[in-house]
Amino acid sequence: xxxxxAGVVAVLGLALAASxxxxxxxxxxxxxxSATKATGGKLVIWADDxxxxxxxxxxxxxxxxxxxxxxxxxxxxxxxxxxVTASQQGSGPDVVVGAHDWIGNLVQNGAIDPVQLAAEQxxxxxxxxxKAVTFNGQLYGVPYATENVAxxxxxxxxxxxxxxxxxxxxxxxxxxxxxxxxxxxCLQSGQNGDAYHIYPLYTSGGGYLFGTxxxxxxxxxxxxxxxxxxxxxxxxxxxxxxKGDGALKRSITxxxxxxxxxxxxxxxxxxxxxxxxxxxxxxxxxDISPVPGxxxxxxxxxFVGVQAFYVxxxxxxxxxxxxxxxxxxxxxxxxxxxxxxxPRPPALTAAFDQVKGEDPDLAKFQEAGKNGQVLPAIPAxxxxxxxxxxxxxxxxxGADPAKTITAAGKTIAGQIK
Amino acid sequence: MSTSLSGPGSAxxxxxxxxVRSGLPRKSRTARNHAPITATGLVVKVVxxxxxxxxxxxxxxxxxxxxHWIGLGILAVTTAVLFYLYLGRxxxxxxxLVPGTIFLIAFQVFPVLYxxxxxxxxxxxxxxxxKQDAIVAIQTSSVKQVPGSTxxxxxxxxxxxxxxxxxxxxxxxxxxxxxxFAGDAGGLRKLDPGQVEASSLTGKVTAADGYTVLNIGxxxxxxxxxxxxxxxxxxxxxxxxxxxxxxxxxxxxxxxxGCDCVKDTExxxxxxxxxxxxxxxxxxxxxxxxGWKVNVGLKNFSRVLTDPNISRPFFGTLLWNxxxxxxxxxxxxxxxxxxxxxxxxxxxxxxxxxxxLLILPYAMPSFAMLLVWRDMFNTDFGLVNNLFGLGxxxxxxxxxxxxxxLLVQLWLGYPYMFLVATGALQAxxxxxxxxxxxxxxxxxxxxxxxxxxxxxxxxxxxxxxSFAYNFNNINAIWLTTEGGPFPAxxxxxxxxxxxxxxxxxxxxxxxxxxxxxxxxxxxxxxAIVATVSAISFRxxxxxxxxxx
Numbered sequence: 001x002x003x004x005x006a007g008v009v010a011v012l013g014l015a016l017a018a019s020x021x022x023x024x025x026x027x028x029x030x031x032x033x034s035a036t037k038a039t040g041g042k043l044v045i046w047a048d049d050x051x052x053x054x055x056x057x058x059x060x061x062x063x064x065x066x067x068x069x070x071x072x073x074x075x076x077x078x079x080x081x082x083x084v085t086a087s088q089q090g091s092g093p094d095v096v097v098g099a100h101d102w103i104g105n106l107v108q109n110g111a112i113d114p115v116q117l118a119a120e121q122x123x124x125x126x127x128x129x130x131k132a133v134t135f136n137g138q139l140y141g142v143p144y145a146t147e148n149v150a151x152x153x154x155x156x157x158x159x160x161x162x163x164x165x166x167x168x169x170x171x172x173x174x175x176x177x178x179x180x181x182x183x184x185x186c187l188q189s190g191q192n193g194d195a196y197h198i199y200p201l202y203t204s205g206g207g208y209l210f211g212t213x214x215x216x217x218x219x220x221x222x223x224x225x226x227x228x229x230x231x232x233x234x235x236x237x238x239x240x241x242x243k244g245d246g247a248l249k250r251s252i253t254x255x256x257x258x259x260x261x262x263x264x265x266x267x268x269x270x271x272x273x274x275x276x277x278x279x280x281x282x283x284x285x286x287d288i289s290p291v292p293g294x295x296x297x298x299x300x301x302x303f304v305g306v307q308a309f310y311v312x313x314x315x316x317x318x319x320x321x322x323x324x325x326x327x328x329x330x331x332x333x334x335x336x337x338x339x340x341x342x343p344r345p346p347a348l349t350a351a352f353d354q355v356k357g358e359d360p361d362l363a364k365f366q367e368a369g370k371n372g373q374v375l376p377a378i379p380a381x382x383x384x385x386x387x388x389x390x391x392x393x394x395x396x397x398g399a400d401p402a403k404t405i406t407a408a409g410k411t412i413a414g415q416i417k
Numbered sequence: 418m419s420t421s422l423s424g425p426g427s428a429x430x431x432x433x434x435x436x437v438r439s440g441l442p443r444k445s446r447t448a449r450n451h452a453p454i455t456a457t458g459l460v461v462k463v464v465x466x467x468x469x470x471x472x473x474x475x476x477x478x479x480x481x482x483x484x485h486w487i488g489l490g491i492l493a494v495t496t497a498v499l500f501y502l503y504l505g506r507x508x509x510x511x512x513x514l515v516p517g518t519i520f521l522i523a524f525q526v527f528p529v530l531y532x533x534x535x536x537x538x539x540x541x542x543x544x545x546x547x548k549q550d551a552i553v554a555i556q557t558s559s560v561k562q563v564p565g566s567t568x569x570x571x572x573x574x575x576x577x578x579x580x581x582x583x584x585x586x587x588x589x590x591x592x593x594x595x596x597x598f599a600g601d602a603g604g605l606r607k608l609d610p611g612q613v614e615a616s617s618l619t620g621k622v623t624a625a626d627g628y629t630v631l632n633i634g635x636x637x638x639x640x641x642x643x644x645x646x647x648x649x650x651x652x653x654x655x656x657x658x659x660x661x662x663x664x665x666x667x668x669x670x671x672x673x674x675g676c677d678c679v680k681d682t683e684x685x686x687x688x689x690x691x692x693x694x695x696x697x698x699x700x701x702x703x704x705x706x707x708g709w710k711v712n713v714g715l716k717n718f719s720r721v722l723t724d725p726n727i728s729r730p731f732f733g734t735l736l737w738n739x740x741x742x743x744x745x746x747x748x749x750x751x752x753x754x755x756x757x758x759x760x761x762x763x764x765x766x767x768x769x770x771x772x773x774l775l776i777l778p779y780a781m782p783s784f785a786m787l788l789v790w791r792d793m794f795n796t797d798f799g800l801v802n803n804l805f806g807l808g809x810x811x812x813x814x815x816x817x818x819x820x821x822x823l824l825v826q827l828w829l830g831y832p833y834m835f836l837v838a839t840g841a842l843q844a845x846x847x848x849x850x851x852x853x854x855x856x857x858x859x860x861x862x863x864x865x866x867x868x869x870x871x872x873x874x875x876x877x878x879x880x881x882x883s884f885a886y887n888f889n890n891i892n893a894i895w896l897t898t899e900g901g902p903f904p905a906x907x908x909x910x911x912x913x914x915x916x917x918x919x920x921x922x923x924x925x926x927x928x929x930x931x932x933x934x935x936x937x938x939x940x941x942x943x944a945i946v947a948t949v950s951a952i953s954f955r956x957x958x959x960x961x962x963x964x965x
Contacts, residue, residue, distance in 0.1 A: 040634025067634025088545050105929055108543035108706040110554030116658045118568050138558060191812045191901045250813060251797035313554060319640040323633065323659030379706065382929055390908035397813055399905035407906040414726065
């Protein structure tokens with residue numbers, strides 16, 4: 001009796017196990033593959049939610065044309081960290097889509113390989129975009145879009161584009177006195193600052209982050225934060241702060257700055273192409289111009305960021321990934337589709353020219369970013385964001401610029417290896 | 418584990434057979450008498466053991482693929498032990514204990530040991546893999562196109578007719594001269610134009626005598642071999658770039674095992690491996706970005722204790738951390754208990770409605786609520802200031818930020834305390850309080866000497882748990898103040914920073930993540946929380962002895 005029970009259990013258990021494991025893992029993908037009749041290899045692409053949707057049709061087309069399976073997987077949170085961890089364990093994708101300032105970290109973790117573009121392919125791209133994806137003299141990604149902040153203004157409240165930040169403050173103050181607006185300028189800071197958005201004013205005041213090394217890359221050994229130039233720049237910024245003109249405020253955060261602008265509470269917004277959809281939805285009459293600098297100061301240079309495709313170093317199908325990234329992503333059609341998913345200026349000149357006609361904002365954004373600085377991709381940049389932003393917030397709140405920036409410079413220098 | 422569970426003599430005994438005569442016959446007979454085999458029991462057993470086998474097989478494939486033989490061994494032994502235990506009728510206590518023990522090992526013991534072992538390494542960004550990985554990455558990322566070399570258009574082909582197994586050959590055509598070459602590991606050979614068919618547009622080879630040209634689908638299956646195939650030339654080597662183009666490239670940096678260093682052939686600079694820091698370091702102190710994971714001994718721990726950036730604000734942060742954990746727990750407990758007492762009164766009407774309303778904050782996701790509260794404390798646009806006509810810069814000043822954080826915690830946490838206090842109150846017999854009032858005690862006296870102590874006996878473990886949770890409550894701080902406000906001269910340590918948010922910033926805020934450092938700090942935090950909890954539990958036990 002007992003033997004029989006054990007036997008029944010064992011046999012049934014094994015049967016269930018066999019059916020269970022068959023159903024769970026190996027059968028399904030195989031079935032899918034045969035359905036799309038792909039006999040070739042498989043290419044896995046990781047991107048964020050928005051881009052996944054835009055990439056899907058092109059990935060499918062690439063798969064059909066070449067008889068391979070292409071899977072585009074959305075990673076909605078912490079794409080960079082997830083990619084580094086997964087590729088370390090050998091379960092990463094073949095291609096990843098992300099911002100160019102990831103490059104430093106991805107390279108130090110050996111997660112991406114350089115890509116080789118022919119000279120004529122390179123020349124099809126916007127020069128800044130190619131510079132952004134170049135790290136240690138090597139090209140590490142194929143760019144598809146650029147982005148930078150500009151001054152977006154409500155033309156009903158402020159018909160003229162201000163030439164200097166002083167002019168902007170004057171107009172803003174007048175609007176405030178007339179009760180037409182409650183804020184002078186919507187430039188997001190929050191309690192912990194925002195280095196990305198304050199950067200044009202910082203450069204206009206004369207500050208810099210990193211010097212340039214002999215090979216044209218940023219040099220982490222020449223740190224500009226804490227130098228006299230940076231203190232001078234923040235002294236000018238402090239005058240715009242809460243204890244000065246009140247144009248910069250810590251209560252304006254990343255969450256409320258665009259909403260405050262579309263709610264017509266401020267006439268000026270410093271933001272990027274991602275703010276345009278909201279402005280259109282709120283039926284705001286707007287125009288876009290470069291972020292103005294201080295009167296008599298240097299040029300206000302925004303950061304230029306680039307979105308790019310990377311070939312994973314530990315991907316299972318590297319040859320196919322290279323084929324996709326260097327020969328397929330460089331086609332203007334894909335760049336246009338990605339633009340339609342999220343309106344950022346395409347990095348391919350041909351694609352940019354194609355969409356420029358129907359979207360005048362693009363040209364204006366690119367104009368605003370023409371003198372911009374490529375966002376540093378060196379790993380040392382990661383040490384800048386937090387202390388720099390906090391120093392900015394403290395100074396906007398009224399702290400002494402010299403003391404604050406010197407301390408921030410020391411903290412940053414201590415974290416750079 | 419396996420040795421302790423399979424008792425002596427069991428190896429000779431097939432599972433499920435009659436027990437050995439010498440081994441506890443009385444016990445097993447009673448067990449058999451008391452537990453007849455039911456259909457439900459059998460089905461449950463089949464399903465559960467089937468699941469075990471299913472999970473084991475599912476987990477085995479990745480382990481085999483990764484050649485993780487130790488992991489596979491552990492998996493096999495665990496599965497075998499489980500089957501042995503549950504298919505037999507003996508080892509009754511083990512049947513109860515083993516599942517819990519396995520989960521304990523998998524979800525508690527293993528993570529703790531893993532964290533502890535990480536604390537002795539430099540594991541983090543730039544130091545994730547092995548030295549071999551770093552060398553491969555350095556060499557691959559230094560491959561540069563030979564200046565002035567030709568960009569070939571490439572067709573992948575095999576010798577013979579079998580696209581799946583034939584030896585791979587690169588058919589390369591020079592776009593300018595239209596010359597066609599065949600290249601493999603042996604080098605480059607020019608092909609006779611008469612043997613080759615090429616596209617007139619791109620010059621790409623479409624067919625060649627003696628070779629089978631693969632399409633992209635066929636070639637993509639052999640991706641690894643294609644990437645590894647390097648055709649040596651005089652100036653460097655021809656490598657594939659995707660499946661349709663090839664270029665002549667040269668790895669500028671190469672590892673030399675003799676000197677254990679990386680040499681740059683262009684500049685002649687060398688970087689020598691430093692086993693202490695897990696990086697290649699040049700004579701002038703420059704290090705290559707790609708490093709590897711090494712054992713650093715107690716370095717992470719000594720850094721926590723000696724780095725002035727960490728040790729200087731440590732005690733201030735620790736003090737506020739205690740204040741925050743005690744404040745969060747104490748305030749929520751007081752408010753929750755007060756409401757529970759009010760609703761416990763027999764004279765209270767509509768208690769069910771109140772209870773539903775009071776539990777609402779608990780039902781909302783705290784993650785979202787914390788963000789909502791953060792915006793409500795905004796100086797100019799926040800609800801709190803607008804509602805009360807205030808202009809307080811809540812998160813901009815140390816004490817108002819601390820008060821705000823505690824207020825948010827109170828709102829989020831009191832429904833839980835209310836729930837558990839209600840439950841505990843209902844378990845206290847009303848006769849006790851009635852007896853005190855008969856004896857002439859005031860309601861306060863009876864609460865103070867009868868209800869509260871009995872309540873505390875039931876709730877103390879929960880309060881300790883709540884303390885330990887809030888001690889490490891990273892969300893409550895990170896999603897509201899992010900540890901701020903920060904003093905102007907120190908951006909690393911803010912007024913509302915807990916040890917956990919502070920170390921999170923230290924470990925992940927700088928140049929990439931430093932998991933080794935983070936693990937070392939979490940061991941320190943673990944020691945603090947464990948000490949506090951141990952002391953509290955000891956005191957609770959004494960209290961229980963008094964009141965029960």
